[in-house]
Amino acid sequence: MVVVVSGSRVHSSVLGGLLASALGCRRVGVYSKRFPDGEAYVRVEGDFKGEVVVLVQSMESPQVEGLFEVLLLADALYGGGASEVILYAPYLPYARQDRVFLEGEPVSVRAVLKSLYFNGVRRLVTVEAHSSRALSYYPGEVLNLRPLPYMAKVLGLSSEVLVVSPDIGGVERADGVARVLGAERGYMVKRRDRVTGEVSMEPGDFNPRGRDVVIVDDIISTGDTIALASRTLYNTGAKRVSVIAVHLLGIPGSLEKIKASGAGKLTVSNSLPPVGGDNITYVDLTPLVAEGISRWIE
Numbered sequence: 001m002v003v004v005v006s007g008s009r010v011h012s013s014v015l016g017g018l019l020a021s022a023l024g025c026r027r028v029g030v031y032s033k034r035f036p037d038g039e040a041y042v043r044v045e046g047d048f049k050g051e052v053v054v055l056v057q058s059m060e061s062p063q064v065e066g067l068f069e070v071l072l073l074a075d076a077l078y079g080g081g082a083s084e085v086i087l088y089a090p091y092l093p094y095a096r097q098d099r100v101f102l103e104g105e106p107v108s109v110r111a112v113l114k115s116l117y118f119n120g121v122r123r124l125v126t127v128e129a130h131s132s133r134a135l136s137y138y139p140g141e142v143l144n145l146r147p148l149p150y151m152a153k154v155l156g157l158s159s160e161v162l163v164v165s166p167d168i169g170g171v172e173r174a175d176g177v178a179r180v181l182g183a184e185r186g187y188m189v190k191r192r193d194r195v196t197g198e199v200s201m202e203p204g205d206f207n208p209r210g211r212d213v214v215i216v217d218d219i220i221s222t223g224d225t226i227a228l229a230s231r232t233l234y235n236t237g238a239k240r241v242s243v244i245a246v247h248l249l250g251i252p253g254s255l256e257k258i259k260a261s262g263a264g265k266l267t268v269s270n271s272l273p274p275v276g277g278d279n280i281t282y283v284d285l286t287p288l289v290a291e292g293i294s295r296w297i298e
Contacts, residue, residue, distance in 0.1 A: 002053075002054060003053050005077065006028075007073065019289060019293075026046075030044055030073065042069060042072045044073065044077065052084045052086065053082040055086065056088045057089050058273065059093045067112060074116065077120065086125065087123070090247075095130035114138075122141070127271050127285060128219075147246060147288055152181055153180055157183075159181050159183045161213065162183065162185075164214065165187040165188065168187050168189065186203060209236065211238055213239075218246050219245065219247045223255065226261070226263065231262065242263065242266070247269070247271050265281065269285050
């Protein structure tokens with residue numbers, strides 16, 4: 001049997017409820033509190049002994065609190081007799097620090113993933129992790145879902161759109177969306193002025209003139225990259241620009257930058273809690289997650 005355990009965060013409970021319904025299994029909640037000295041306390045409020053447990057945790061800011069709660073819950077579940085602990089963390093924090101850039105730095109994602117594994121999380125499900133290098137540090141089995149093609153199909157996009165990555169590093173993501181739509185793909189070339197440090201873009205291998213363009217990306221953080229790509233596309237003749245991204249971090253000011261750039265409809269997944277803003281569509285990834293987990297537990 002399978003049990004879904006939701007972390008104490010509101011969005012964790014939402015995602016846990018959706019997943020339990022999709023898997024047709026029982027969901028167990030978590031009681032949490034803070035001791036007077038600030039230390040965290042958690043308790044799983046239900047029976048899980050001998051069961052495969054899917055632990056669901058949303059990793060929005062403050063990420064450290066979400067991660068630490070997972071470590072406590074994994075210890076409670078693994079130590080309390082769960083036959084297996086699978087973590088579903090749709091947004092994997094610290095994944096962008098996947099190597100040492102300056103001497104003396106940690107490889108943060110390595111520290112996170114090894115901590116999860118050695119606390120009892122033997123399988124990990126995440127969504128559009130930053131890089132394969134980041135996930136290579138996990139000692140267990142990992143499922144990294146790539147939802148952009150699914151999201152494009154849910155939106156019912158036409159094969160006439162031009163699918164564009166805001167940089168050459170995201171070409172694989174754009175290729176996946178273009179293939180499922182039968183559409184053309186392109187990418188932007190980013191340049192930095194060595195004197196002023198100013199960043200500019202230009203279309204790399206396509207002509208956007210008169211076209212409906214869809215920018216696809218993995219993460220929207222500050223919104224600077226998407227806004228610059230959108231302005232550049234309009235300046236080079238694009239008819240309309242919209243955006244599909246997996247993770248919307250909700251950093252203050254990011255949506256305002258994107259809106260000011262002229263980008264129209266913004267579509268993101270429900271990997272993180274919804275944020276306020278006009279013209280945002282959220283795509284539920286639960287069907288993809290449930291399908292992936294089902295292959296493990298059948």
